Amino acid sequence: MVIILAVFIILALYDLPRFIRKKEPVKVFVVYVFLMAASLAVSLLLAAGKRPASPARWIEWILKMIGVVK
Amino acid sequence: MEKARISSIQLFLLIIGFLYGSTVIINPALSAKNDAWLAILLGGVGGALLIGVYASIALLNPSKTLVEILMDRFGKLIGNAVSILYIWYFIHIASLVFRNFGEFITTMTFPETPMAVVIGIFAVLLVYGINSGIEVMGRTSELFVPFIPVTALIISLSLITTRDFTAFLPMLENGMALVLNAAFSFITFPFGETIAFLMLFPHLNKKENLKKVAALSVLFIVVLCLFIFIRNISVLGSDLMYRAIFTPHLTSLLIPGLNVEPLIDINLLIGGGTKISVCIYAAAKALSQVLGISDYRKLTTAITTFCVVLSIWVYENVLEMFSWAEKVWPYYSIPFQMVIPLILLFLSLKKRAEPSKSRE
Amino acid sequence: MKCRKDKYAVKIAILAVLSTVLLLLTGCWSYRDLTEINMVTALGVDRLEDGKVLVTVQVVEPAAIQSTASGKGKGGVTQQKPVFVESYEGETVFDALTSMLSIVDKKLFLGTAQVLILGEGLSKNGINEVMDFFQRNHEMEYDTVDVLVAKDVTPKDLLKIETDMDPIPAMYIKKTAENTVSRAKVKRTMMIDLIKEMGNSGRQAVIGQVAKEGEKEVRTEGAAVFRDGKLAGWLDPYATRGYLFATGEVKSTIVNIPADSGKISMEVIRSKGKVNVVFRNGEPALLTIQVVLEANVGEYEGERKLDSPDDLHRLEETLGEEVKKEIRMTVNLAQKDYSSDIFGFGTQVHKYHPQYWKKVKDGWNDTFSKLPVDIKVDARVTRTGFIKGQIKKDG
Numbered sequence: 032m033v034i035i036l037a038v039f040i041i042l043a044l045y046d047l048p049r050f051i052r053k054k055e056p057v058k059v060f061v062v063y064v065f066l067m068a069a070s071l072a073v074s075l076l077l078a079a080g081k082r083p084a085s086p087a088r089w090i091e092w093i094l095k096m097i098g099v100v101k
Numbered sequence: 102m103e104k105a106r107i108s109s110i111q112l113f114l115l116i117i118g119f120l121y122g123s124t125v126i127i128n129p130a131l132s133a134k135n136d137a138w139l140a141i142l143l144g145g146v147g148g149a150l151l152i153g154v155y156a157s158i159a160l161l162n163p164s165k166t167l168v169e170i171l172m173d174r175f176g177k178l179i180g181n182a183v184s185i186l187y188i189w190y191f192i193h194i195a196s197l198v199f200r201n202f203g204e205f206i207t208t209m210t211f212p213e214t215p216m217a218v219v220i221g222i223f224a225v226l227l228v229y230g231i232n233s234g235i236e237v238m239g240r241t242s243e244l245f246v247p248f249i250p251v252t253a254l255i256i257s258l259s260l261i262t263t264r265d266f267t268a269f270l271p272m273l274e275n276g277m278a279l280v281l282n283a284a285f286s287f288i289t290f291p292f293g294e295t296i297a298f299l300m301l302f303p304h305l306n307k308k309e310n311l312k313k314v315a316a317l318s319v320l321f322i323v324v325l326c327l328f329i330f331i332r333n334i335s336v337l338g339s340d341l342m343y344r345a346i347f348t349p350h351l352t353s354l355l356i357p358g359l360n361v362e363p364l365i366d367i368n369l370l371i372g373g374g375t376k377i378s379v380c381i382y383a384a385a386k387a388l389s390q391v392l393g394i395s396d397y398r399k400l401t402t403a404i405t406t407f408c409v410v411l412s413i414w415v416y417e418n419v420l421e422m423f424s425w426a427e428k429v430w431p432y433y434s435i436p437f438q439m440v441i442p443l444i445l446l447f448l449s450l451k452k453r454a455e456p457s458k459s460r461e
Numbered sequence: 462m463k464c465r466k467d468k469y470a471v472k473i474a475i476l477a478v479l480s481t482v483l484l485l486l487t488g489c490w491s492y493r494d495l496t497e498i499n500m501v502t503a504l505g506v507d508r509l510e511d512g513k514v515l516v517t518v519q520v521v522e523p524a525a526i527q528s529t530a531s532g533k534g535k536g537g538v539t540q541q542k543p544v545f546v547e548s549y550e551g552e553t554v555f556d557a558l559t560s561m562l563s564i565v566d567k568k569l570f571l572g573t574a575q576v577l578i579l580g581e582g583l584s585k586n587g588i589n590e591v592m593d594f595f596q597r598n599h600e601m602e603y604d605t606v607d608v609l610v611a612k613d614v615t616p617k618d619l620l621k622i623e624t625d626m627d628p629i630p631a632m633y634i635k636k637t638a639e640n641t642v643s644r645a646k647v648k649r650t651m652m653i654d655l656i657k658e659m660g661n662s663g664r665q666a667v668i669g670q671v672a673k674e675g676e677k678e679v680r681t682e683g684a685a686v687f688r689d690g691k692l693a694g695w696l697d698p699y700a701t702r703g704y705l706f707a708t709g710e711v712k713s714t715i716v717n718i719p720a721d722s723g724k725i726s727m728e729v730i731r732s733k734g735k736v737n738v739v740f741r742n743g744e745p746a747l748l749t750i751q752v753v754l755e756a757n758v759g760e761y762e763g764e765r766k767l768d769s770p771d772d773l774h775r776l777e778e779t780l781g782e783e784v785k786k787e788i789r790m791t792v793n794l795a796q797k798d799y800s801s802d803i804f805g806f807g808t809q810v811h812k813y814h815p816q817y818w819k820k821v822k823d824g825w826n827d828t829f830s831k832l833p834v835d836i837k838v839d840a841r842v843t844r845t846g847f848i849k850g851q852i853k854k855d856g
Contacts, residue, residue, distance in 0.1 A: 038221075039406075046402050058392050059399050066403035070410040077414060086193070087415045091429050099432045212599055271815035340660030355604045355653055 032078050039071050107301075109310040111239035114246040116298065116318035118375030120291045121249055121325070123201040125368050126347045128326065129286035132427060135269045135339040136280045137330050143284035145323030148292025152315045154442050155295060159302040160311060161449035167299035167383075168390040174448040181391055183441060188387045190437045191297050192408055195380035197426075199224070199412035202373045204419050209350050210366055220409050227374060228405045231382050232398050235304050238378050245371045250325060252364040256349075257332045259356045268334045289431040292319065293438030294376075300383035346419070381405055495523065498570040502544065503631035505616025506554060506591050507580025514591065515580075516557035517548040517617040518569060519631050543628040546620050554594040571600040575635045577608045577652060578616040578671065584685060584692035589659060596656055603653040607638050609671040610685040612695065624677050637681045638669055645705050645714035645729075646698040648684035659690060662822055663807025667704060670695060686794075688801035688826060696791065703791035706784055706838075707750045707804055709734030715759060718779045723763025727780050727842070731755040738809045743817060748806050748834045750788060756780055758845040773842045781840040792834050802829040 050059055076083055107115070130140040162170045167187060172180035202223065203216040211219065230238060273280070295315075305311060333342050333352050345351045353362045385397040385404050394400070416422040505517035525543040547565055551557030558569055577595070579588055595601050611619050620630065627633040641647045648669045658666040666687040674680040684701040686693045696704060705711045711732040718725050732754035739747040758767065758776070767773070795803050807825045811818045821828050 042402060042406060046399075050399065055399065056394070059394055062388065062392065062394075062400060063403045066400075066407045070403075070407045073414050074410045077410075082414070082417070085415045085417075086411065087421070087425050087429070090433050091425070094429060094432055209599060267812060270812035271818075274815045338657045338661065341657055344660065351603075354602065357604055 032075070035071070035074050035078055039067065039074075043067060105235045105304055106306040107235060107239035107304050109305065109307055109314050111243055112301070112305055112311075113314045113318050114242040115239060115301070115375060115379065116295065116315065117249070117321055118242050118246040118372050119295060119298070119379050120318065120322045121368070121372040122291060122376030123198050123369070123373055124291050124322075124326065125249075125349060125365065125372055126205050127201060127423070127426060128330075128348070129290050129427065130283050130326070130330070131342065131348065132286065133280045133283035134275060134343050135271075135334060136273055136275070137283065137334075138269060138327055139273075140280050140283035140287055141323060141326050141330060143280070144287030144292070145319060145326075147284065147288040148323075149316060149319045151288060151292055151438065151442075152295055152319055153312065154446055155299055156302070156312045156315045158442060158445050158449055159299060160308065161446070161453060163308060164303045166303055166386065166390060167296070168387045170299070170445060170449070174445055174452070184387055184391050187296075187437065188384050188391070191380045191384035191387065192404060192411065193415075194294055194297065195377045195384065195405075196408040196412035196415060198373050198376050198380070199408055200415060200422060202369060203412065204422060205347055205350070205369060206366065208419070209347060209362065217409075217413055220412055223370075223374070224405050224409045227378050227381065228401055230374070231378050231385070231401050231405075235301065235382065238375075238382065242375055246375065248371055249368050252368050253325060253329055253332075256353050256356065256361060256364060257328070259359065259361070260332065260336050260352065265338070266331075266335050268338050269331070286427065286431050289434040289438055290426065291322075291376075293434055294380075296438055296442060297380050297383040300386050301379065346423075377408075381408060497567055499565060499567045500573040501569050501571050502573060502629055503576040503578065503620050503634065504571070504574055505548075505578040505580065505611075505620050506583055507616050508583040508586050508591075509550060510582075513550045513552060514554055514557050514583075515548055515550045515615075515617065516554055516561065517546060517578075517620050518558070518561065518565075519544055519546050519620045519629075520565070520569070521573075521629050521631075542623075544623075544630060546617070548617050554591050555598075571598060572602055574601065574606050574631075576631045576638075577606050578619055578634075579608065579610045579668070580616045581611060581613070581692070584610050584687070587690045588687070589690040592656065592659060595652060601652070603656065604651060606652040607635050607669075608650045608652055608655050609634070609638060609669045609681065610692070612670050612672045612683075612685070614673040619671065619673060619679060622673065622677060622679060624679075634671065634679055634681070637679060638671070641669075641681075642712040643714070645702050645711045646683070647681045648696075648701055648705065648710070661805075661808060663802070663809070663811045663818075663825065664805035665689070665693075665801040665803045665826070667696070667803050686799045686801055686803055688799060693799035693801050694794070696794065699787050700791045700794055703784075703787035703789070704795075704803060705734075706732060706752050706754070707734045707736060707788050707791065707836075709752075711754070716756070716780060716783055718776070718783050720761065720763045720776075720779075721765055723761065725758060725763065725776065726760040727756040727776070728759035729754050729756045736804045736806055736809060738806050738813075740814060740817075745810060745814075745817070745828070745832060748804075748829075748832050750792070750804070750834065750836045752784060752788070752836075752838045753841075754780075754784065754838070755841045755843060758842065767845050773845075776842045777840045780842065781838040784840065785836050785838045788836050788838070789834075792836070796830045796834070800826050800830045802826055806832075 046063065050063070073083065128137075130137045130144055133140040158170065162173065165173070168180075168184045171183050171187075174180070175183060199220050203220040206219045207214060207216045230241060302311060329349065333348050336352050336355060337345065337348070341351070342348055350362055350365050353365050381401060381404055382397070385400045388400055388404070389395070389397040416425065499520040500523070501518045502521045503519040507515045507517075509515050521544050522542075547561060549557045549561035549564065551560050561569065583591065622630055624630055624633045627636070638647060638649050641649050648667050650666075650668045655666055655668065658664055668685045668687065669681060670683040670685050671679055671681045682698045682701075684696045684704065686696060702711065702714060709732065711729060711734070714729050716727045716729060718727060732752065734750065734752045737749045737751070738745050739749060761767065795801055802825060806829055807818075810821070810825070
């Protein structure tokens, strides 16, 4: 848990000041924060032992709906 | 757009590294058991056709990346939507390769190391490589990819005394359907995944070589896979080959008095590294083009982090990884690898025909 | 200019930090020092009456080996033994090995194992179940482990033997199995071969046999015949050699043949064996075994001289008959007594007649037992050694 948070904070501290210094457009921040937040949320859930249904499952489910995979 | 250029030989090696990537440990053609050689050949032919389609698209739309082509042909709205799907697809491929790599290392080499650590450390290295740009990736492949056939040769030669060259008999024991199935899986993994190269083709310095390079690299991979298959089956026999989780590793364990299995790890590092770099590069580049961001490098860290998390999240255990790769992956890939590219090719051909008509 | 210099300094500093980190990160996550593991040299597995598994390990102490090697002859002083043997029972092999840590201090490392000894009780119950662990475990080295079946002795008692020939008893046992290259009286089975044979329904496993010989020695001779993973019976040393001739595994051996008023020991120096199945009308009609071998005259206890080519031709014939007799004996045992296709005829059927194989796959051993077997041995004698004939006082 702590380690995951630390890793993410280090990554954010590495990238975000650079973005601010270079005065990046807002969309860079939005995409960056979105991807990082999603990763952080999933990894925290994984670390807590509450594994959310994975994309592999979603895809399988969608394909089953269409009827391609049995 | 960055003005980076890669040479034909660099692209050739990049494609080889990409195709060999995780095929070194999971070869879907092996599900045809002792007829896998046939599946490899058929799959190779199909794969060559598919890569031919991609190359034609690139040639019909010179110096444009996949995203730009999609925008041109489908219009802004649909083009953007399809591009985002492709971005997801590239991220997915990258995370699958990360996972394969992690599973392999934790099963074989470092069983007590958490997979997240293995994958994470590998990812840091790759981010560095990707941020250095496509030219560096090309040069790195020039340096490392030649190791792949060399190690394959070393391992094969060391096992030359313990072989049974009739092990692939009987032919077609389990019927043609199984072979066709395996061949189809082999087309979608790894050949169809080269769709990611549509983001790289514009950087090739000599466009006229594109088709030749693609054809040669497919030929090379088919020959290499056949060679490795013959080695594995003649050393292990079809039953053990089918039962083993990571076949080449087991084969390399059998070399008397010598531990060369790190060579397989190195192969995987080189191939998998190339594949992941290309996929993440493609995803970052595509995303930056969709959003109109000037430099893809700003997004690589975030995308790679996401890939790493996804790779751990995506499967619960090793067997899910294999069954998913076998059952769901081919169908999931069809739209990305075949349907959309074929539509693109069709539209591009139409587009080329039209102006010439109007000029007349 | 100054600015560039600063940047340069920063780069150097980063490089220095990174290199330091690199030094700290050498080695693996689960790195263990040699002194923190117990190196297992031999494993014994047996099944108890109540279905539990009894695992015996022989562990070597590298430090003690050195002291025995250097301290030989000094005598008198109580020395640390170079190996110790411990047993533990558990539900499975892995369970027993791990639970054993309650009586053993350091973690058991299996990568150094040289010999795996299967007990008779286990073999009768079936070996497939316990072999699973050895395939699954990442520490095992498939290609260096010799597998043997203990006859009339438990693996535990066998591993407790302390011989004077080698400080590590496991190495001693392994070497006696290894020297079959010059006698061909015991089948040598490496673990990888066993694993391959277990998955092959067209060929039944044969594993070398080891027994206790007095207090300090073992005798590796003969072989155990399996049928579908269960012990079906034993082959005596000569039947074992017949089997090895048929499958082409003889490297060198001594075959004794009768001669006029004496006997001759023929030294086989090269031998090739091949099995085949002859099909007539879509059904197997005849099993064939073909052996081609080359031999020298190794010893002659008799009166006559060997000086004409015809003598050698006669020897070739007798030698061929003798080898044929041994193979016939093995074939009879395999067909009549054990009903187990140890020669791999089934594999030939599988490879070249897959359609027919599908039909008989499950009952192949019975089909095999009923088929006639044709044995051809082509022996060639080329040399007689340094002398032509016996010493005669008035030669």
